[in-house]
Amino acid sequence: DAGITQSPRHKVTETGTPVTLRCHQTENHRYMYWYRQDPGHGLRLIHYSYGVKDTDKGEVSDGYSVSRSKTEDFLLTLESATSSQTSVYFCAISPNPTTNTEAFFGQGTRLTVV
């Protein structure tokens, strides 16, 4: 299995509080991604990173920010959590998407905003 770890695995938080999810990889892959998975919507890209300090928005980036200060870590921050951000969050990594190698996914973080 690819070395990719998400933390925490489960979190319950209150509306309006900031939340940070962490994705850690040991593969030295260049690209890292954050997705959310919701019933009826499938997996949607939030943000991605193509290198240290290089990030860009995905399809559903509003209300989220990211940071990548080291190759191995990609942080997703919910500035002020809302109930609509209750979801399962997945981190993914790939060396370079256009090398035609698979993307690897973490085990997910289940976030509940009450």
Place this chain on the structure above:
Amino acid sequence: KQEVTQIPAALSVPEGENLVLNCSFTDSAIYNLQWFRQDPGKGLTSLLLIQSSQREQTSGRLNASLDKSSGRSTLYIAASQPGDSATYLCAVLNNAGNMLTFGGGTRLMVKP
């Protein structure tokens, strides 16, 4: 905007059957297409990747085909087993290589 659709949304078959899962996408300008498997409460596991220039890929009992011009891919599972029960997701990578767009998945149940 790329849209990916998977049909059927759910499928239940007896053990031993051969089956086909379908995936269609609206924008044929893709770099590659990947099929993933997801077990309940787990992450995604990559099954097969087909480059845009390829027509098919095989891995064991799995065979995936790609018709880029018509925006279609199929995942063929031979001699299905109860252990194949899972949700199968297809995803297409755009030409820029920075966005993987997923279908809604097909939930497969193989009955013993």
